[in-house]
Amino acid sequence: MTALNRFELVVIAKSLNIVQQELCNQMPAQFRLQTLGRLRLLDTDGHDIPFPQMGLIILAYLKLRGLLTFSRADIATLLWGDEDPGQSFANLRKSASRILARQNTIGHQFLSFSSSAVTIAADTIETDVDFLPTDDPTVGRALTVALASRLREDFLRDIKPLSKTLADWIDREREAHLGVLRRCILSIGLTGDDAENRPIKDVAIKLLEHDPADEEVRNLLRGSMYQKAAAAMATLQTGFDPAVAIPDPRRPENHKGLPRLVLLPPSSGEARPEVALFASALIEDVTIGMCSLRSLSVIAPYSAAKMRDHADKAATYERYAISYILDSRLTNEGNGHSLFVQLIFFGSDEVIWADRFELSGSGLVKSRRDIAHRLAEAVSRQIHMNETARSDYEQDAGVYRSFLRGQGHLMNLGLPEVRRARKYFREALQLNPAFAPAQSGLSRSYFLEWLVTARNDRSLLSMAEGHAQDAIVSDPHLPTAYKELGVAKLYMRQFDESAEFFATAEALSPNYANLIASFGDALIQASRPQEGLKKVEHAIELNPIAPDEYFWTAAGACYSLGRYEEALSYIGRMNDRAPADRLSAACWGMLGDGRKASQFVRKTFDVHPAFDLDTWMALVPFKEEWQRQHYKEGLIKAGF
Numbered sequence: 157m158t159a160l161n162r163f164e165l166v167v168i169a170k171s172l173n174i175v176q177q178e179l180c181n182q183m184p185a186q187f188r189l190q191t192l193g194r195l196r197l198l199d200t201d202g203h204d205i206p207f208p209q210m211g212l213i214i215l216a217y218l219k220l221r222g223l224l225t226f227s228r229a230d231i232a233t234l235l236w237g238d239e240d241p242g243q244s245f246a247n248l249r250k251s252a253s254r255i256l257a258r259q260n261t262i263g264h265q266f267l268s269f270s271s272s273a274v275t276i277a278a279d280t281i282e283t284d285v286d287f288l289p290t291d292d293p294t295v296g297r298a299l300t301v302a303l304a305s306r307l308r309e310d311f312l313r314d315i316k317p318l319s320k321t322l323a324d325w326i327d328r329e330r331e332a333h334l335g336v337l338r339r340c341i342l343s344i345g346l347t348g349d350d351a352e353n354r355p356i357k358d359v360a361i362k363l364l365e366h367d368p369a370d371e372e373v374r375n376l377l378r379g380s381m382y383q384k385a386a387a388a389m390a391t392l393q394t395g396f397d398p399a400v401a402i403p404d405p406r407r408p409e410n411h412k413g414l415p416r417l418v419l420l421p422p423s424s425g426e427a428r429p430e431v432a433l434f435a436s437a438l439i440e441d442v443t444i445g446m447c448s449l450r451s452l453s454v455i456a457p458y459s460a461a462k463m464r465d466h467a468d469k470a471a472t473y474e475r476y477a478i479s480y481i482l483d484s485r486l487t488n489e490g491n492g493h494s495l496f497v498q499l500i501f502f503g504s505d506e507v508i509w510a511d512r513f514e515l516s517g518s519g520l521v522k523s524r525r526d527i528a529h530r531l532a533e534a535v536s537r538q539i540h541m542n543e544t545a546r547s548d549y550e551q552d553a554g555v556y557r558s559f560l561r562g563q564g565h566l567m568n569l570g571l572p573e574v575r576r577a578r579k580y581f582r583e584a585l586q587l588n589p590a591f592a593p594a595q596s597g598l599s600r601s602y603f604l605e606w607l608v609t610a611r612n613d614r615s616l617l618s619m620a621e622g623h624a625q626d627a628i629v630s631d632p633h634l635p636t637a638y639k640e641l642g643v644a645k646l647y648m649r650q651f652d653e654s655a656e657f658f659a660t661a662e663a664l665s666p667n668y669a670n671l672i673a674s675f676g677d678a679l680i681q682a683s684r685p686q687e688g689l690k691k692v693e694h695a696i697e698l699n700p701i702a703p704d705e706y707f708w709t710a711a712g713a714c715y716s717l718g719r720y721e722e723a724l725s726y727i728g729r730m731n732d733r734a735p736a737d738r739l740s741a742a743c744w745g746m747l748g749d750g751r752k753a754s755q756f757v758r759k760t761f762d763v764h765p766a767f768d769l770d771t772w773m774a775l776v777p778f779k780e781e782w783q784r785q786h787y788k789e790g791l792i793k794a795g796f
Contacts, residue, residue, distance in 0.1 A: 219281065228248060308459075342376065418476075419457075443457055562597050599641070634664075655682070669702070746790045
């Protein structure tokens with residue numbers, strides 16, 4: 157067993173008395189400083205006590221270093237750096253004033269400030285890391301499991317250091333936590349697949365995420381019965397060894413450049429509790445199996461669960477440099493359940509693989525193992541095949557960042573959002589003129605502007621066509637380029653050419669939700685609304701948190717099929733329903749509700765005062781006249 161380093165010994169030696177106090181049920185401190193996850197101050201009942209962030213950082217620094225007093229100069233350097241000492245001292249004076257004012261409100265003095273030093277009243281405050289067990293076997297399994305559960309959150313997770321001194325200290329604390337965790341889990345090992353072992357598995361995966369070259373931790377996970385079975389079955393059945401699936405030309409310790417995969421816990425919907433538990437365990441098995449890949453960094457299940465609950469998932473994935481997302485959800489099939497999974501490449505928001513797995517009611521353990529093996533193998537292969545594309549996206553961080561921002565703005569159909577997206581795509585192309593995804597994004601932005609402005613400005617369609625062609629020249633294998641060219645050709649009424657480009661795009665990426673939705677739109681405009689609706693429904697299944705455009709397209713198909721209430725239901729699922737006001741008016745017109753129809757007529761004229769029915773009907777590229785007349789009938793009945 158490797159010896160503890162000096163820093164860890166200091167931390168552990170400092171904590172031994174506190175461990176004894178807790179075991180003896182001695183009187184706790186009045187206040188508690190939470191440093192794992194979000195930094196905050198709590199009272200004895202666990203309630204938040206608002207306190208200035210810089211004051212919390214000072215408390216954590218002094219408390220964890222065992223310091224009662226520290227010079228003002230060093231505190232200023234810690235918090236704001238030493239590049240501008242005068243400004244750092246001024247910042248400290250302002251922070252001290254806010255801290256003292258807050259302490260007066262609370263009625264307790266944690267910190268005092270003299271002209272030369274800062275002092276902490278350490279006796280009345282404890283922290284959530286005051287005791288860290290050693291790897292001494294006498295510490296026992298229960299304390300190690302508790303430690304694993306507690307340290308799943310990163311130390312000072314949300315703090316963005318303004319100085320190198322503070323950043324280095326936070327890194328040292330995190331390294332110390334990981335070091336103690338490593339020694340503890342290697343000491344006790346994994347003894348099964350129950351709930352008690354889950355925190356230990358999470359920690360092991362977190363350690364591998366931190367250092368994929370750690371073979372001792374990797375072997376610990378390989379020792380679980382499901383991982384042994386997965387490796388054996390995958391090799392026997394397919395000759396595929398996941399441990400060597402992705403060639404890795406990098407040095408083992410250079411893990412920062414590895415693709416990062418997050419496997420989100422499945423959405424259970426209305427599934428029975430035992431089925432939901434089974435599905436969660438299945439995804440955990442796959443996560444452990446993926447840890448055998450030396451050329452892939454896997455996010456621990458605990459962090460994955462947190463990411464699933466974030467409102468702005470795209471920003472979260474960008475923040476943590478996620479390359480691939482495995483999304484899954486349970487669906488009720490009447491006589492049983494199935495697990496739908498899709499692998500998304502975050503760079504292009506493209507579903508690069510999707511499949512559905514039946515969950516049998518009997519033999520669930522066998523089913524779990526079999527599905528876990530198949531999932532791990534399929535995901536490994538798809539990531540391997542997509543690595544060239546990932547490299548193209550991520551080789552220039554500035555280009556990639558601008559492209560992602562543009563993609564984010566295209567999620568909404570309002571004209572200001574579309575034009576903001578175009579700004580970011582142009583920004584990306586200024587950095588790399590041959591970046592095909594940004595050229596494709598520009599094409600999309602011009603088409604969407606043509607659509608929402610409803611002015612039949614042919615120059616916008618020509619721009620969309622030109623940028624899509626440029627994207628194909630830059631990258632002949634980019635599905636979105638063919639998709640956007642298909643869209644432009646569709647609204648130019650070149651139906652046969654449009655279908656050819658969509659077919660090429662679908663052949664390149666058969667599970668790309670945005671592509672399938674656009675293909676559905678093309679079929680609807682080509683007077684094949686039933687086929688088109690099926691495509692759009694499949695796209696929504698692939699991308700359940702779908703952009704407004706999917707629902708708008710589905711609503712148009714339903715209108716053409718005479719299913720007006722269903723069309724309105726789809727429109728109701730849009731975040732911004734204004735672009736579909738004309739269609740809403742037509743639906744209510746056909747349903748005979750003139751009052752509601754007139755509301756949408758007014759809304760249309762509020763946004764487009766110069767709207768003209770004949771001009772608008774000239775824009776709509778229906779192939780067959782019956783579909784055009786049907787739509788026009790609804791608009792006339794609505795009051796246009």
